[in-house]
Amino acid sequence: MTAHSPRDLAGSALRLAGEPAPVAAEERSRREPRTVAAVADIPPGSMLLVPEGPFGIGIYNIDGTFHAVANYCPHEGAPVCLGRVHGSNVYDEEAKQFVRVLEGRVLRCPWHQWEFDLVTGKSLAKPERRVKIYQVAVVDEKVVVYL
Amino acid sequence: VNAVIDASAQVGFASDAQLREYLPATFRTRGWPGPARPWYQAPGGDFRESTYGDGYPWVGGFPGSDPERVVREVLDEAGARMAVLQPRGRGNLPDWTLNTEIYAATNRWLAERFLDPSAGGGRFRGTVLVNPEDPDGAIREIRRWSGHPGVVQVGVPLQSQQPYGKPQFQPIWRAAAEAGLAISVHISAGSGIERAPSPAGHMRTFAHYAAYMPLNYFHHLSSLIMDGTLARIPDVRFVFADGGSDILTPLIWRLDTFWRSMRDQTPWVRDVPSSYLADHVRFVVSGLEGPDDPAVAGDWLALTGKDALTMYGSNYPYWSSIDPGRLPDGYFDDQRRRILHDTAAAFYGLPDRPSADASPGGEIVSAEQGGRT
Numbered sequence: 272m273t274a275h276s277p278r279d280l281a282g283s284a285l286r287l288a289g290e291p292a293p294v295a296a297e298e299r300s301r302r303e304p305r306t307v308a309a310v311a312d313i314p315p316g317s318m319l320l321v322p323e324g325p326f327g328i329g330i331y332n333i334d335g336t337f338h339a340v341a342n343y344c345p346h347e348g349a350p351v352c353l354g355r356v357h358g359s360n361v362y363d364e365e366a367k368q369f370v371r372v373l374e375g376r377v378l379r380c381p382w383h384q385w386e387f388d389l390v391t392g393k394s395l396a397k398p399e400r401r402v403k404i405y406q407v408a409v410v411d412e413k414v415v416v417y418l
Numbered sequence: 419v420n421a422v423i424d425a426s427a428q429v430g431f432a433s434d435a436q437l438r439e440y441l442p443a444t445f446r447t448r449g450w451p452g453p454a455r456p457w458y459q460a461p462g463g464d465f466r467e468s469t470y471g472d473g474y475p476w477v478g479g480f481p482g483s484d485p486e487r488v489v490r491e492v493l494d495e496a497g498a499r500m501a502v503l504q505p506r507g508r509g510n511l512p513d514w515t516l517n518t519e520i521y522a523a524t525n526r527w528l529a530e531r532f533l534d535p536s537a538g539g540g541r542f543r544g545t546v547l548v549n550p551e552d553p554d555g556a557i558r559e560i561r562r563w564s565g566h567p568g569v570v571q572v573g574v575p576l577q578s579q580q581p582y583g584k585p586q587f588q589p590i591w592r593a594a595a596e597a598g599l600a601i602s603v604h605i606s607a608g609s610g611i612e613r614a615p616s617p618a619g620h621m622r623t624f625a626h627y628a629a630y631m632p633l634n635y636f637h638h639l640s641s642l643i644m645d646g647t648l649a650r651i652p653d654v655r656f657v658f659a660d661g662g663s664d665i666l667t668p669l670i671w672r673l674d675t676f677w678r679s680m681r682d683q684t685p686w687v688r689d690v691p692s693s694y695l696a697d698h699v700r701f702v703v704s705g706l707e708g709p710d711d712p713a714v715a716g717d718w719l720a721l722t723g724k725d726a727l728t729m730y731g732s733n734y735p736y737w738s739s740i741d742p743g744r745l746p747d748g749y750f751d752d753q754r755r756r757i758l759h760d761t762a763a764a765f766y767g768l769p770d771r772p773s774a775d776a777s778p779g780g781e782i783v784s785a786e787q788g789g790r791t
Contacts, residue, residue: 360682364650369685384679396678396690 299406302417310412313337316375320352323416328405330414331356331389333376338389339416340378341403345394349382351402359386359395378402421755422742423762424498426659426702426731429488429532430506430607431524432479440523448516450508451608453480457620458627460737469735481735482506485537492734493541496742500768502570502731503532504545504602504659509610510575517610518555521547525563533568543766545573545602550587557593564597570766571599575606576634576660577613583641588650595653600700600765603638604659605631628738632660636669639699643673646686648694655765657700659731664707667722670695695727700765703757704733705740715748725753729762 307321313332320329320342327342329352344351358374376389385394392401406417430453431437438446454464468491469481482488492501505524511517525546531537533544546563548556556572563569572594580586582603594601614620615631635658642648642656674690681687701724708718719725732739742758749757762768 360685362685364686386681394678396681 299408299417302406304410304415304417306410306413307416308414310409310414313414316356318352318356321416324405324418326350327352328416330407330416331378333389337407337409337414338376339405339407340387340389340392341405343403344380344382344385344387345400345402346380346383346385349380351378351380351387354379354381356389422496422498422730422758423766423768424492424496424501424732424734424742425657425729425762425766426504426602426604426704427482427488427492427501427734428506428607428736429482429503429528430480431527432483436479436483436527437520437523440527441519445516445519448513450511450516450520451610453506453508453607455607456609458615458624458631460624460628462737464737465735466737466739485531488532488734489538489541492732493538496732496734498732498742500541500543501538502543502545502762502766503528504573504604505547506607507547507573507575508608509606510551510577510579510612511610514549514551514555518549518552518559521549522559522562525559529563529566529568533566540568542568543570543768544568545571545604546599547573548590550574550578550582550590553586553590556590560590560593560597560599564599569599571602571657573602573604575612576603576632576638576658577606577610578638579611579613581641581645582638583643583645583647585645588647591647591654592651595651595655598653600655600657602657602659603635632658632662633665635660635662635701636665640669640673640691642698643691643694644677644684644687646684648698649686649688652697655698655700657702657729657765659702661701661703661705661707663701663703663724663728664718666695666701666724666727667718670722692722696723699727700761701728702731702733703728704731704736705738706746708746709748710746712746712748715746716750716753719749719753725749725756726761728757729765730758 305323307323307330308319313319313330315332315335318329318331320327324341329340329342331338331340340352342350342352356375356378358371359377360369361372363370373388377395378387378389380387385396387394387402392404394400408415465481492498505528507524508520528544528546532542546559546569548559550556560572591601615627615634621627621630639658647654670692674692677684677687677691709715730742730745745754745757
């Protein structure tokens with residue numbers, strides 16, 4: 272167990288969420304593209320649930336970037352995309368206060384309140400569990416998900 | 419004899435008169451509760467029959483007060499090569515200045531009569547009591563005894579006014595960790611101001627009290643984890659000396675479960691609560707806990723790593739003290755070895771083998787080196 276170093280807030284946030292792995296172009300080309308919405312249908316800060324994949328896919332617009340998440344919680348199978356999106360907390364041991372991080376990219380499952388990072392899919396409390404994420408791209412003002 | 423360490427035997431003043439001898443004049447004439455629990459007493463008497471001496475109540479002082487007798491009964495007759503002594507307190511007193519003085523007097527008495535190598539040949543280690551209601555006084559007392567070769571831990575009562583993870587206690591735990599001392603949380607003898615033994619109130623009988631009271635440790639443990647003490651003080655080590663490790667498994671499962679859901683309220687907790695146990699928490703077991711079916715006893719002990727967290731303690735001179743040979747049949751051999759000896763030896767940094775003429779100072783490995791298994 273390591274103690275908190277006071278200046279590791281960025282590290283804390285990063286450890287919580289991780290960074291998305293870069294996707295090779297050939298990886299995407301092996302997937303099946305589905306055009307699911309027009310860009311204008313999903314304004315920043317909103318989500319559109321589309322009937323794709325085995326459980327439906329939530330398409331989230333976070334500050335103009337789209338993220339696609341399976342509507343299936345890896346914990347017990349809840350429709351996770353029905354949960355609220357907000358941020359999460361880390362603690363600044365030096366300033367002795369909570370600090371809000373990852374605002375707008377943390378999805379909270381409606382059943383057991385687990386937090387997931389919408390970008391990496393990782394559970395913030397149990398990073399080895401993650402919600403399935405799909406590759407997503409904008410092509411000709413349309414949102415395309417790669418199944 | 420070399421296979422057993424008694425991680426918790428209780429000692430205390432022979433009489434109130436003896437306590438007064440150790441108090442400064444400023445407090446010598448004061449009053450305080452006696453060392454017996456006023457309401458919950460075992461029907462056959464609180465103490466082992468042998469400690470009653472020639473008759474009830476007892477002759478020659480309160481049980482656990484005579485060093486020669488403690489050497490004989492705790493070490494020689496029980497076959498323990500070393501013992502960690504826990505002096506009795508008098509409960510949590512409303513006058514915290516008085517309680518701090520009583521604890522300081524108790525510690526002087528313990529060091530003089532038990533930790534000096536003339537008693538037991540250096541086979542005793544001690545607990546110095548500190549008053550959590552007086553953080554400054556507690557820290558002074560920790561620093562006073564820091565470096566004493568016979569002192570391995572500080573002791574606080576299980577009966578507190580607040581859960582021990584609250585921030586007002588943290589400087590005390592930090593001072594103990596800095597001194598290389600563990601912190602023993604133990605039911606204090608006597609009855610000061612304390613809460614009912616259960617959140618639902620008082621019980622009628624001793625059986626009900628004895629079954630539940632030790633489990634109050636979990637209120638402290640969950641607070642120490644969730645309020646951040648264990649995450650913030652890397653070297654802090656707690657011992658819950660009244661047992662209760664049998665209920666650790668289901669309760670820590672619950673805590674892990676809810677932490678995963680509400681992590682954002684305790685961001686200093688970096689991993690599931692159960693991940694803090696191995697480095698920071700031990701239990702003393704002085705009686706049968708968990709299933710008595712030999713077919714499952716060992717497996718139950720292994721769940722959530724309890725077999726690495728548990729240390730045998732006799733709880734001498736209380737009636738419930740058990741012989742080290744009476745651990746449940748179903749424990750595996752390596753579990754038995756850890757419980758009876760190895761875990762305590764490592765946790766308290768005890769020497770490999772005692773020698774009759776060695777001073778305690780000569781053979782102690784620091785808890786820092788030995789405190790991790």
